[in-house]
Amino acid sequence: MSVMWKRFYPALRIKYLTDLKPDDFHARGVKGVLLDLDNTLVEWGQVEVSPKTLAWVEEMKKSGLKMCIVSNALEERVKVVGKKLGIPWVSQGIKPRKTPYRKALALLETTPGETATVGDQLFTDVWGGNRMALFTVWMTPLSTKELFFTRIARRLERFVAKQLRKKGIISE
Structure with missing residues (x-):
């Protein structure tokens, strides 16, 4: 697999x-965790945080x-969820650009190596994080409901995931 694909590893x-435990981060020297909103913390377009997710964040x-x-x-929706969870937020980030990650690192006062x-x-979360040398x-998305453009990107994502599986980079 070419070097080009490494940006998506x-x-x-x-x-x-909720599969992630604090030790998964602490063992790697991670002090800060940046979280996507849609289909990671909440279902796409929603602001309701599940009790399991609330407990996990706590x-x-x-x-x-x-x-x-x-x-x-x-901003408005991200702010609502951020307040519910009691954590800061960066909205309208235009990931995979580096700017939203830099803003978040400044808010958390962490370095890329500890985040x-x-x-x-x-194509947004992993690529953006890799561009910043984050862990x-x-x-897996919480829901299949998402923006039209995201559904298109998911097709290409499935192709990339297949390549990553072939190389043994991911297992599922």
């Missing part, structure tokens, strides 16, 4: 956000991890 692949915070939402979504990012999309975690 997640450091870790998970099914559910567990992470109690373990000493700093957390921040980094989303391409509009992870978790999201459901290879990248790619998860």
Whole structure:
């Protein structure tokens, strides 16, 4: 596989956000975790946070991890979820650009080497995190409901995932 594909390699692949435990981060020296909003923390277009996700965020915070939402979504919805979770946020991020990640790192006062990012999309979350040399975690989307353009990107994402599986980079 060419070097071009490496930008899409997640450091870790998970099914559910709640599969991650504080030790998964602490063992890697991670002090801050950046979280995507849509289909990672909440279903696409929603603001309701599940009790499991609320409990997970609290567990992470109690373990000493700093957390921040980094989303391409509009400010108002990101703000609502951020306030519910008691964590800062960066909205309208235009991921995979570096700017939203830099803003989040400044909010958390962490360096790229001590920060992870978790999201459901290879072409925004994983690629953006890899551009910043973050520990990248790619998860299965919470829902199949999403923007039209995201549905198109998912087709290409499936192709890339197939290539990553062939190379043994991811297992599922």
